[in-house]
Amino acid sequence: MSATSVIGLQWGDEAKGKIVDLLTEEHDIVVRYQGGNNAGHTVQFGGQTYKLSLLPAGILRPGVTSVVTGGVVINPRAFLEELDGITSRNGDVDQDLLISNRAHVVFPWHMAEEAVLEKGRGGDAIGTTMRGIGTCYRDKAGRTHAVRMGDLVKPESLRERVTTVVQHKNRVLAALDPESVPLDAEAIFQEYSEYAARLAPFVTDTTSHLHKALAAGKRVLFEGAQGSLLDLDHGTFPFVTSSNSSGAGIHSGSGVPEREIGRMIGVVKAYTTRVGGGPFPTELDDEIGQHIRDEGNEYGTVTGRPRRCGWFDAVATGYGARLSGVDCLAVMLLDVLSKLEQIDVCEAYEIDGERTTDFPAQIEELGRAQPVLRTLPGWQVDITGVRRLEDLPPEARAYIDVVSELVGAPVDIVSVGPDREQTILVDRD
Ligand code: IMP
Numbered sequence: 270m271s272a273t274s275v276i277g278l279q280w281g282d283e284a285k286g287k288i289v290d291l292l293t294e295e296h297d298i299v300v301r302y303q304g305g306n307n308a309g310h311t312v313q314f315g316g317q318t319y320k321l322s323l324l325p326a327g328i329l330r331p332g333v334t335s336v337v338t339g340g341v342v343i344n345p346r347a348f349l350e351e352l353d354g355i356t357s358r359n360g361d362v363d364q365d366l367l368i369s370n371r372a373h374v375v376f377p378w379h380m381a382e383e384a385v386l387e388k389g390r391g392g393d394a395i396g397t398t399m400r401g402i403g404t405c406y407r408d409k410a411g412r413t414h415a416v417r418m419g420d421l422v423k424p425e426s427l428r429e430r431v432t433t434v435v436q437h438k439n440r441v442l443a444a445l446d447p448e449s450v451p452l453d454a455e456a457i458f459q460e461y462s463e464y465a466a467r468l469a470p471f472v473t474d475t476t477s478h479l480h481k482a483l484a485a486g487k488r489v490l491f492e493g494a495q496g497s498l499l500d501l502d503h504g505t506f507p508f509v510t511s512s513n514s515s516g517a518g519i520h521s522g523s524g525v526p527e528r529e530i531g532r533m534i535g536v537v538k539a540y541t542t543r544v545g546g547g548p549f550p551t552e553l554d555d556e557i558g559q560h561i562r563d564e565g566n567e568y569g570t571v572t573g574r575p576r577r578c579g580w581f582d583a584v585a586t587g588y589g590a591r592l593s594g595v596d597c598l599a600v601m602l603l604d605v606l607s608k609l610e611q612i613d614v615c616e617a618y619e620i621d622g623e624r625t626t627d628f629p630a631q632i633e634e635l636g637r638a639q640p641v642l643r644t645l646p647g648w649q650v651d652i653t654g655v656r657r658l659e660d661l662p663p664e665a666r667a668y669i670d671v672v673s674e675l676v677g678a679p680v681d682i683v684s685v686g687p688d689r690e691q692t693i694l695v696d697r698d
Pocket of ligand 1: 280281282307308309395396397398399400402403494495496499508509510511544545546
């Protein structure tokens with residue numbers, strides 16, 4: 270078993286990018302397997318900040334192959350913009366990048382449909398990133414009007430395919446919103462033909478490539494996007510994303526069976542954040558919430574929206590950990606809590622007078638959940654320079670122990686700042 274997986278256990282934005290970047294050094298291949306450019310990863314090193322959305326973090330390391338598998342939905346324009354941004358700073362990355370011919374393509378009609386659908390939900394809007402991700406996955410499940418990367422790179426049939434789909438989409442959009450501007454099939458075909466010509470050299474059967482690589486003993490790192498609680502099947506439906514963003518998505522998204530994964534790392538923030546709508550039992554709609562937002566710079570990488578902030582929720586995160594089957598935790602952004610006098614952790618919910626540590630399936634029930642909080646003393650010391658667990662203030666160590674105990678997994682990594690160096694690797698032996 271030579272594969273490692275990095276999965277967010279909350280509602281996304283757990284700073285997985287930093288952990289993936291750290292681990293990339295000891296891997297040959299980094300794989301993105303679900304989601305699209307709704308995801309945002311920030312990686313900082315050498316005084317530079319890189320914002321990645323569709324490209325795996327391996328793209329920043331020479332000699333590491335980056336693979337985007339069939340479970341990802343690809344907006345070719347966004348993909349190429351990101352690639353060009355990295356190439357202009359780091360040089361050519363061509364030979365190190367593979368894109369699955371099974372991955373589905375995001376087109377302008379996906380954004381147009383999503384805009385109408387979200388507007389139509391009014392106050393019940395999901396609060397999506399408006400990147401056409403859900404509508405693209407919907408077309409994938411619908412099968413009749415979907416285009417995969419393997420189709421995109423076939424110029425002989427692409428014009429006809431785009432024309433047929435646009436005719437259908439224009440009828441749908443006109444029915445949903447009579448004021449919508451019809452899409453121009455020929456203009457879309459021309460634009461996407463140019464993307465296709467540039468992307469064609471990367472497009473291949475990544476499933477087969479990964480099977481062979483694993484058989485040859487290559488070390489593969491799977492990079493999850495979003496978080497387990499946004500999982501389409503297991504998250505806080507309908508306030509979820511449209512892919513399997515828990516560990517469940519690795520197999521379906523990449524074609525690599527889960528038994529290949531020897532180490533599953535669950536990434537958690539030392540507190541909780543959420544973007545978009547949906548219940549959030551430990552949300553802090555007060556000055557402490559604002560303090561966490563300011564200290565943690567909790568504004569969306571993709572949309573810039575302020576993130577909702579709250580205390581660490583061990584019920585929700587424990588559920589995320591069990592869903593994904595994690596071996597250990599990486600606790601991120603611990604330094605963000607450093608100025609607080611005391612810190613609360615949610616250890617159970619009280620729902621309709623009953624105490625529980627089960628995470629409800631229905632959002633109405635989750636919406637009624639009152640957090641049962643355990644209050645811990647803060648440390649009020651700058652910890653950004655600490656590199657060994659034993660050098661952390663006792664209160665900070667106690668906090669990590671409580672997180673570990675309540676979530677039910679050991680802590681292997683603690684992050685105390687955005688830089689690669691600001692990391693504590695816990696020696697459990
Ligand atoms: P979508 O993925 O754009 O359809 O958005 C659905 C929900 O998932 C919204 O609440 C988004 O804010 C949330 N979401 C999608 N991607 C991310 C992410 O990378 N981090 C955090 N939330 C996300």
